[in-house]
Amino acid sequence: MSDVKDFFVPVRPTWCVGCGDYGIWNAVKMALAGLDLKPYQVMFVSGIGCGSKLPDYTRANGYLSIHGRPLPVATGIRLANHSLRVIAVHGDGDGYGIGGNHFLHAMRRNIDIVDIIQDNQIYGLTKGQYSPTSDRGFVTTTSPEGAIEAAVNPLALALAAGATFVSRSFAGDLKHLADTIMKAINHRGYPLVDALQPCVTFNRVNTYDWYRQRVYKVEDETGYDPTDRMKAFAKALEWGERIPTGVIYQVEGKPTYEDQVPALRAGPLVKQPIVSPRFAEEFEALKDAFV
Numbered sequence: 001m002s003d004v005k006d007f008f009v010p011v012r013p014t015w016c017v018g019c020g021d022y023g024i025w026n027a028v029k030m031a032l033a034g035l036d037l038k039p040y041q042v043m044f045v046s047g048i049g050c051g052s053k054l055p056d057y058t059r060a061n062g063y064l065s066i067h068g069r070p071l072p073v074a075t076g077i078r079l080a081n082h083s084l085r086v087i088a089v090h091g092d093g094d095g096y097g098i099g100g101n102h103f104l105h106a107m108r109r110n111i112d113i114v115d116i117i118q119d120n121q122i123y124g125l126t127k128g129q130y131s132p133t134s135d136r137g138f139v140t141t142t143s144p145e146g147a148i149e150a151a152v153n154p155l156a157l158a159l160a161a162g163a164t165f166v167s168r169s170f171a172g173d174l175k176h177l178a179d180t181i182m183k184a185i186n187h188r189g190y191p192l193v194d195a196l197q198p199c200v201t202f203n204r205v206n207t208y209d210w211y212r213q214r215v216y217k218v219e220d221e222t223g224y225d226p227t228d229r230m231k232a233f234a235k236a237l238e239w240g241e242r243i244p245t246g247v248i249y250q251v252e253g254k255p256t257y258e259d260q261v262p263a264l265r266a267g268p269l270v271k272q273p274i275v276s277p278r279f280a281e282e283f284e285a286l287k288d289a290f291v
């Protein structure tokens with residue numbers, strides 16, 4: 001059996017004391033150990049942001065890409081090697097802002113990677129500007145009179161874009177977050193985990209207490225059916241006094257992107273010859289001419 005300690009590296013995170021990123025980091029390790037995954041089987045891909053430093057602090061394969069671009073990098077890695085459990089982990093600015101385009105297309109492709117968004121409703125690393133999920137009226141250095149834009153609703157967006165697994169959890173509830181991440185990893189296709197996480201330094205509104213007073217688990221509601229897309233839409237639209245967490249929507253059995261790419265019929269790219277036998281002669285001629 002794997003153990004949380006298997007994912008330990010002797011590097012101390014630079015996150016502020018009390019940051020929700022610690023909760024997400026611990027929950028991710030609990031989920032990996034809970035599923036008996038080994039560090040060599042896991043590939044983290046992050047962007048740029050406070051939370052995106054997670055691969056640096058975790059023993060596994062890791063790739064810190066650029067701001068907003070972890071999903072295309074994760075997609076490429078997954079297409080090259082299906083035996084890796086590829087986990088994208090990045091902030092709400094990274095995933096829903098600059099990377100919003102990739103977010104939409106990963107969902108409609110149903111690529112079999114896991115996407116964990118560290119959603120603190122602010123840009124942490126760059127010192128507290130409002131983010132795509134900041135609530136209207138949120139005061140920051142870039143919105144001194146309050147944000148005038150409506151916040152992105154990631155769950156509703158995911159449902160509309162065809163995501164096959166849509167979930168939310170909270171960094172202050174480690175067990176629930178770890179369970180949700182485990183379900184996401186077990187899902188075949190693209191799962192979104194919107195992980196609510198306080199930024200204790202720059203977001204003094206959406207604190208641990210603020211979330212605790214609002215979050216509830218759909219799993220505790222009698223008769224909630226996560227396969228009902230229209231009900232899931234109604235849940236996704238709830239935000240404010242009550243915030244639903246848990247698996248909001250899940251449908252199994254939809255083909256993944258990699259199931260359908262003709263070039264992958266012969267298996268993942270790492271298992272295929274670098275040059276197709278059809279082009280071997282041409283390749284040799286080119287090599288002779290140029291190398």
Ligand SMILES: Cc1ncc(C[n+]2csc(CCOP(=O)(O)OP(=O)(O)O)c2C)c(N)n1
Nearest residue numbers: 048049050051067091092093094123124125
């Ligand atoms: C292309 C590009 N644009 C902007 C930046 C500056 N930048 C770095 S991190 C960041 C936002 C961080 O916020 P978020 O993604 O929510 O992560 P957090 O720090 O809150 O974890 C920005 C705007 C950058 N590094 N690269």
Ligand code: SF4
Nearest residue numbers: 016019050124199200
């Ligand atoms: S600035 Fe905010 S998000 Fe970044 S480490 Fe500190 S508390 Fe966490």
